[in-house]
Amino acid sequence: MTDSQASAEAIEALLERIRRLENADIGGWISAVEERWTFAGADDPTYSLSIPGDLTWKYWPGQRVRLQQAGGEVKHFIITGVGYSAPNTIQTLYGGTDYDLANSPIIEPYFSAAKAPFGFPLNEAKWRVESLGTADSSQASPVAGTWYNKGGSLVIPAGRWRVEYAAELEVTRGSAGALDAFATLSTAANSEANKEVTTKIGISSGVSMRGSVCLGGYVLDLAAKGTYYLNCKTGQASISAIAFKGSEQKSRIRAVCGYL
Missing domain, CATH: 2.40.30.170 (Efflux pump adaptor protein, beta barrel domain)
Structure with a gap:
């Protein structure tokens, strides 16, 4: 050249x-x-x-x-x-x-x-991660106040996210009495990390109860990726079972990129 x-x-x-x-x-x-x-x-x-x-x-x-x-x-x-x-x-x-x-x-x-x-x-579906559970997942004879991971989990990447969950909870007991059920999204499979992401349903008396729990719009800032668990508990004693009814309503954990 x-x-x-x-x-x-x-x-x-x-x-x-x-x-x-x-x-x-x-x-x-x-x-x-x-x-x-x-x-x-x-x-x-x-x-x-x-x-x-x-x-x-x-x-x-x-x-x-x-x-x-x-x-x-x-x-x-x-x-x-x-x-x-x-x-x-x-x-x-x-x-x-x-x-x-x-x-x-x-x-x-x-x-x-x-x-x-x-x-x-800009299609939101392209900028999110989610977990969908379609099967029932139950805990027999749950201890009052103890959290159980029956709603699955989701790995959320580093960054800012708008997090939501939705699921159907069922709780039963052998004889009529107070019934309640809580759901939370936590960093561990057996705990509640933040009450802001905890939801509850309940009735004063009955032998069974079923209802939807949901949370939307919670902003999560992560410096590193983390696993989040959809847990449930009851506050009542003598409960026969507590369950996420994925066969009735998908147990969903979703995180949408917060910068979208």
Whole structure:
């Protein structure tokens, strides 16, 4: 290659970068082609990438990311965490149900602070994790005040989430008396972690009771992924059984990305 050819290619490359920067905000996307984005790790569906320098002033949780890797597929992510570990900025990304960040070169990186830059999918079903139980799960002779994990569990990735649950609870006893049942979402299979996410149904007298319990809109901020359990208990003695009736109503735990 001659010096003139090399110079021509360098000029063309520079002009291409200028064109990209001039068109950076088309559709709400801002070009980051001047930065070197590198795959840094994976904990599906959460991923991390590194960028040289301290860019914590530029990137923050909630921003959208668009990039390409091998094969040319356009991938979208939501930034759920940003930190600086010298000499690199580390972005934590959530890819939802559709997008994985592979350990391969990243090209054409873009970011956006807009809610819906061009092409970014807003279908909530793509940006959530959930657990659905369709079978009955019961605890015979439950001890009053003791929590039992009969509603399943859900692994929630790092980031901000709007958490909800819905299920049908049934409680029975051999002879008429007070009946109650509680449900909670906890970090352990045998406890109540936060009364804000506990619900209750009850009647003053009877031998059986069944009803729906639900919680919606609880915001959860996680620095690392965690497992959450849908537990139940009764506050009454002499109870024959307590159960989640998944065959009647799916026992659902759902977490929707809070940055959507």
